[in-house]
Amino acid sequence: DAKTTQPPSMDCAEGRAANLPCNHSTISGNEYVYWYRQIHSQGPQYIIHGLKNNETNEMASLIITEDRKSSTLILPHATLRDTAVYYCIVPPGNTGKLIFGQGTTLQVKP
Amino acid sequence: DAGVTQSPTHLIKTRGQHVTLRCSPISGHKSVSWYQQVLGQGPQFIFQYYEKEERGRGNFPDRFSARQFPNYSSELNVNALLLGDSALYLCASSSQGLEQYFGPGTRLTVT
Numbered sequence: 001d002a003k004t005t006q007p008p009s010m011d012c013a014e015g016r017a018a019n020l021p022c023n024h025s026t027i028s029g030n031e032y033v034y035w036y037r038q039i040h041s042q043g044p045q046y047i048i049h050g051l052k053n054n055e056t057n058e059m060a061s062l063i064i065t066e067d068r069k070s071s072t073l074i075l076p077h078a079t080l081r082d083t084a085v086y087y088c089i090v091p092p093g094n095t096g097k098l099i100f101g102q103g104t105t106l107q108v109k110p
Numbered sequence: 111d112a113g114v115t116q117s118p119t120h121l122i123k124t125r126g127q128h129v130t131l132r133c134s135p136i137s138g139h140k141s142v143s144w145y146q147q148v149l150g151q152g153p154q155f156i157f158q159y160y161e162k163e164e165r166g167r168g169n170f171p172d173r174f175s176a177r178q179f180p181n182y183s184s185e186l187n188v189n190a191l192l193l194g195d196s197a198l199y200l201c202a203s204s205s206q207g208l209e210q211y212f213g214p215g216t217r218l219t220v221t
Contacts, residue, residue: 032208043114043200043212044153087152091208096143097166098202098210100152 004088006104012082014110018075022088025069031094033064035073037084038103044087047073078108112137114203114213122219123191131186131216135203141165142184143210144176145200153200159184188218196220 005023012018024033035047048055048062050071055062061074075082087103115134123129135142141160145153155168159178178184182203188195196219202210 034208043202043215046209046211049209085152094208095166096141096158096160096204096208096210097155097168098143098145098153099155100145103152 004090004101006086006088006101008102009105009107011107011109012075012078014080014108015077018078018082018106018108020073020075020086020088020104020106021070022073023070024088024090027068027090028093029068031090031092033062033068033071034089034091034098035060035062036087036089036098036100037082038087039081039084044100047086078106080108080110082106083108114201114211116199116201116213116216118216119214120217120219122221124221125191125193127191127220128187128189129191129218131188131199131201131218133184133186133201133203133213135182135184135201136211139203139205139211140182141204142178142182143202143204144184144186145202145212146170147198147200147215148194148196156186191220193220 034049036044038044050062064071085103143158144156147153157176158166162178173189198215200215202212204210
C-alpha cells in the first residue's frame with residue numbers, strides 16, 4: 001500500500017494561497033492521488049484527484065511532480081471556512097479502500 | 111440532489127448489546143463503504159460493497175458485519191459491543207470512480 005506523509009499542521013492567512021504538501025514515494029505507476037478534507041465533526045469531503053497531470057477544479061488545484069513521488073494541494077484563496085484536516089490518500093491498487101493517515105490540520109487565520 | 115444519509119444521528123448502547131446503523135447512498139451510486147473514526151484519529155476502512163457484494167474488508171473483528179440491499183442502501187451491524195467501539199461511523203457512496211461522498215456519520219457511544 002502506498003503510504004503518504006504529510007506535515008501535521010500548517011497555518012495560512014485568510015485570502016492567501018494555502019499549499020499543502022504530500023509525500024507518496026512508494027506510489028505505483030497507475031495509482032491515483034486523492035485529497036479529502038474533514039471539517040470538525042463532519043464527514044470527509046472529496047476535493048480532487050489526479051494521476052500524473054496537474055488538475056484543477058472549483059475547489060483546488062493539484063500539482064503532481066514528474067516522478068509522482070509527491071504532490072501539493074493548492075487552495076488559491078483560503079477562507080476561514082477552509083480550516084480543516086486535509087488528507088492525502090493513495091488507494092491501494094485503485095480500490096475503494098481509502099486509508100486515512102493523520103492528515104494536515106490547516107488553520108486559516110484572519 | 112440528496113447526499114448520503116445516515117441514521118440514526120446519535121446512539122447510546124450498553125456493552126454487550128447489538129447495534130444496526132443504516133446508510134442511503136446518493137441516487138445512482140452502487141457502491142457503499144463504511145468507516146470507523148475514533149476521536150482524534152482519521153477514519154478507518156471497515157467494508158466496501160458494490161452491487162450487493164463485499165468488495166473489501168478492513169482489519170475489524172467478525173463482530174462487524176454489513177450488507178447491501180437491492181436499492182443499494184446498506185446496514186452495518188456490530189455485535190457484542192465494547193467500550194472501544196465508541197466512535198463516529200461514516201458511510202460513503204461512489205459510482206464507478208473512486209471519489210467517495212461521505213454522509214454526516216452516526217455517533218455511537220457505548221457505556
